[in-house]
Amino acid sequence: MARRELAVATQSAAGGDLEPSSSSSAPLASDDALANYDPVAQARRRETELPASRYKFRPPKYYRGPLHPHQPPPPSDPSSRLFVPSPFTLPRLEQTYQSTIASDLMTLAYTHFPPGYRAPPKGPRLRPWEGPSPYYKNRPLRGPRGGDVLHLLKRPITFRNVPKLEGVTLHTMVPQAQDDSAHLHVAGMVLQAISNVRVTTHAARKSVAGFGLREGKFIAATATMKGEDMYHFLGKCIDVVLPRIKDWKGVRGSSGDSSGNISFGLSGESVALFPEVEVNYDMYPPRMIPGCHVTIHTSATNDRDARLLLSSIGIPFYGKQIN
Amino acid sequence: MVCAKCQKLLKKTELATPNVKKKNEMYFGSPAGSAKSASKGSATLGNTGVGKSKLLSKSAKNPYAAYSSTCGGCTTKVDSGKKFCQRCAFKQNACAMCGGPAKELICKSCREHLSRRKYSAAAAAVAETPEPVSSIPPSTQASGPKQAYQLRAGVVLSRPPQLTRDLTPFEKAFFLYQRRLNERLALPFTRYFYFKKDTPADLEWKRKMKTRMTPARDIGVYNAYGKEGWNDEVLVGAKESETEEQIEALLKDVEAVSVGGAEGEAAKQESAIDRPMPRTTEADNLGDHKSLDRLLQRTLYLLVKNKEGRWTFPHDRIAGRENLHQTAERIIVQAGGVNMNTWVVGNAPIGHYNYDFQKTIVDLEKGVEELGERVFFMKARIMAGQANLETNKFGDIDFKWLAKEEVEESVTPRYWSAVRNMLAER
Numbered sequence: 125m126a127r128r129e130l131a132v133a134t135q136s137a138a139g140g141d142l143e144p145s146s147s148s149s150a151p152l153a154s155d156d157a158l159a160n161y162d163p164v165a166q167a168r169r170r171e172t173e174l175p176a177s178r179y180k181f182r183p184p185k186y187y188r189g190p191l192h193p194h195q196p197p198p199p200s201d202p203s204s205r206l207f208v209p210s211p212f213t214l215p216r217l218e219q220t221y222q223s224t225i226a227s228d229l230m231t232l233a234y235t236h237f238p239p240g241y242r243a244p245p246k247g248p249r250l251r252p253w254e255g256p257s258p259y260y261k262n263r264p265l266r267g268p269r270g271g272d273v274l275h276l277l278k279r280p281i282t283f284r285n286v287p288k289l290e291g292v293t294l295h296t297m298v299p300q301a302q303d304d305s306a307h308l309h310v311a312g313m314v315l316q317a318i319s320n321v322r323v324t325t326h327a328a329r330k331s332v333a334g335f336g337l338r339e340g341k342f343i344a345a346t347a348t349m350k351g352e353d354m355y356h357f358l359g360k361c362i363d364v365v366l367p368r369i370k371d372w373k374g375v376r377g378s379s380g381d382s383s384g385n386i387s388f389g390l391s392g393e394s395v396a397l398f399p400e401v402e403v404n405y406d407m408y409p410p411r412m413i414p415g416c417h418v419t420i421h422t423s424a425t426n427d428r429d430a431r432l433l434l435s436s437i438g439i440p441f442y443g444k445q446i447n
Numbered sequence: 448m449v450c451a452k453c454q455k456l457l458k459k460t461e462l463a464t465p466n467v468k469k470k471n472e473m474y475f476g477s478p479a480g481s482a483k484s485a486s487k488g489s490a491t492l493g494n495t496g497v498g499k500s501k502l503l504s505k506s507a508k509n510p511y512a513a514y515s516s517t518c519g520g521c522t523t524k525v526d527s528g529k530k531f532c533q534r535c536a537f538k539q540n541a542c543a544m545c546g547g548p549a550k551e552l553i554c555k556s557c558r559e560h561l562s563r564r565k566y567s568a569a570a571a572a573v574a575e576t577p578e579p580v581s582s583i584p585p586s587t588q589a590s591g592p593k594q595a596y597q598l599r600a601g602v603v604l605s606r607p608p609q610l611t612r613d614l615t616p617f618e619k620a621f622f623l624y625q626r627r628l629n630e631r632l633a634l635p636f637t638r639y640f641y642f643k644k645d646t647p648a649d650l651e652w653k654r655k656m657k658t659r660m661t662p663a664r665d666i667g668v669y670n671a672y673g674k675e676g677w678n679d680e681v682l683v684g685a686k687e688s689e690t691e692e693q694i695e696a697l698l699k700d701v702e703a704v705s706v707g708g709a710e711g712e713a714a715k716q717e718s719a720i721d722r723p724m725p726r727t728t729e730a731d732n733l734g735d736h737k738s739l740d741r742l743l744q745r746t747l748y749l750l751v752k753n754k755e756g757r758w759t760f761p762h763d764r765i766a767g768r769e770n771l772h773q774t775a776e777r778i779i780v781q782a783g784g785v786n787m788n789t790w791v792v793g794n795a796p797i798g799h800y801n802y803d804f805q806k807t808i809v810d811l812e813k814g815v816e817e818l819g820e821r822v823f824f825m826k827a828r829i830m831a832g833q834a835n836l837e838t839n840k841f842g843d844i845d846f847k848w849l850a851k852e853e854v855e856e857s858v859t860p861r862y863w864s865a866v867r868n869m870l871a872e873r
Binding site for chain 1: 607608611612614618622625626628629632640641642643675677678682683684746792793795797826828871873
């Protein structure tokens with residue numbers, strides 16, 4: 125990394141809230157020394173190689189427990205075997221969320237409780253079995269009233285838990301891959317191209333005659349994005365792909381799993397609109413680009429908040445909204 | 448707006464339409480219900496099941512027709528047995544149910560609280576615990592005029608950032624370093640997936656790769672797989688991490704493709720490539736504080752200069768039965784004119800400002816002595832348009848669109864300490 129830039133960064137940070145004194149604000153070397161510094165030439169000039177211990181560090185291949193003297197470095201260390209370089213950019217959607225959307229959502233969802241307010245006590249979500257029967261002793265608790273689904277708790281939104289995007293999962297199922305695996309290869313390449321992560325393939329768990337599925341045959345691929353990749357994918361989706369889909373009404377209002385994850389589908393033609401596929405569309409075999417399901421995971425605990433978040437980042441919804 | 452007498456009626460679980468049959472009795476195939484109702488002589492006899500008369504008029508067929516009613520003040524449909532709709536009841540200061548003068552009024556939120564159903568278990572638990580003693584002292588009736596504060600609403604009208612922010616030098620250097628590390632660790636670029644062999648595009652790619660030695664277009668000249676791949680850090684003063692340099696590199700990459708054709712076309716093609724718009728605008732250079740096109744990376748706030756020459760957010764008294772949201776919408780129109788497309792965010796204020804008058808204002812008509820003013824700020828966003836003070840109702844002289852630190856310079860220190868925490872950093 126550029127050393128002078130680091131020094132500049134610490135100087136500019138001094139104006140803000142950060143600690144002004146820092147070890148990296150040490151005075152720079154003289155201009156003469158800087159101009160003459162050439163690490164590559166220096167290495168070439170060296171007649172004998174440096175001992176490996178001076179510049180090579182091999183982390184242990186296996187983790188042998190916390191008491192072993194040879195501990196692996198943390199995954200964020202470039203020398204770690206688990207290191208994955210990132211981030212490379214500061215995505216626009218993330219910046220918009222931080223600067224605009226999060227504070228607006230918090231203002232929208234604010235519920236006021238006057239001083240001295242105490243929330244009325246609620247009954248337990250899982251009730252004990254009460255009655256004279258001796259079999260009620262030590263029996264697992266009863267499910268919630270009115271159904272056996274134990275929904276996530278809905279907490280009031282504060283500055284700590286403003287709904288945010290957590291991840292996006294792309295999923296595509298290509299049953300034709302049972303006869304010709306090329307379909308699955310193409311599907312995997314398309315998903316990797318548009319998502320920038322490696323895909324996982326999935327086999328049919330059991331045979332379904334109606335769908336023509338045979339057990340154990342690989343038929344589907346998924347890609348799960350988080351962080352920077354997720355923001356870039358959603359940004360492309362919202363700004364480039366979705367506006368170009370013909371007669372697209374939006375995401376159906378009833379979509380969602382009632383715990384803040386919302387899905388929609390893209391047809392094969394829509395997937396081909398992604399810029400990564402478009403640049404070399406001809407290299408994909410004709411009529412093999414599959415459609416896919418896009419599931420957006422949010423930290424909201426109900427679909428209403430998740431829909432509020434998604435519509436604020438620019439995903440339209442249509443039809444009756446079910447929470 | 449229901450009087451205390453009718454409030455008791457509300458809480459009873461008796462049906463409002465006692466003679467109307469239940470739903471299952473109204474359809475064919477509910478023998479038990481229909482046998483019972485036939486003996487009773489119900490109000491809707493002859494309207495159900497096989498014995499349903501097709502000759503009856505439409506209104507006679509509707510079993511609920513006798514129970515629906517219209518408001519006494521307007522044409523709004525109201526529930527059966529009610530005299531007024533809520534709006535007219537408020538206007539006439541009457542009970543919505545019985546129509547009589549409302550003496551003991553119960554506000555809407557209290558009524559909801561009263562009629563809220565409690566689970567029996569929870570209610571029992573509440574009954575056992577003693578009620579917490581309220582810390583709010585009971586209001587005392589003074590002999591003179593009632594002392595109070597002026598209630599005002601302010602509008603923090605803002606334009607959100609339009610551009611991504613400039614990266615700090617550290618971020619620039621860090622991102623370049625990570626990209627170079629990625630070049631070292633990632634699998635090689637699959638050339639044949641993107642370029643067919645021996646096509647012009649493939650030859651072009653090979654030529655570019657020879658010069659920059661890496662598939663990535665914006666990390667400078669760097670060979671990740673070579674013997675000197677370890678040299679991934681840039682030296683002091685290197686330009687590779689600068690955003691402008693990276694944009695230039697990307698543009699050069701695109702332009703090089705078009706140069707491949709005939710020489711005459713090259714110049715034409717070059718001009719066809721869209722260069723990114725500048726990140727600073729004319730308004731930035733001129734220092735035009737009235738323009739919304741300035742400081743595109745920052746949030747801008749609308750400040751107005753009032754008659755006394757003080758810069759504040761637009762604000763006004765809350766009039767009548769207005770709520771804060773409605774007041775905010777009114778203030779935006781009355782202060783900045785109709786030529787603004789705005790959105791008032793939510794119903795709750797984001798901050799408040801207290802100001803005590805030097806000398807209290809006594810309003811004998813209302814019997815109120817005003818001690819000072821309390822301004823509650825509502826958040827609003829401008830989507831399009833521009834403020835215009837020609838139709839201003841508050842006598843404001845001037846307006847400005849300012850970023851956070853410019854707001855600090857314009858307003859009084861006291862005002863700043865009240866508003867600073869509700870303004871976004873960026």
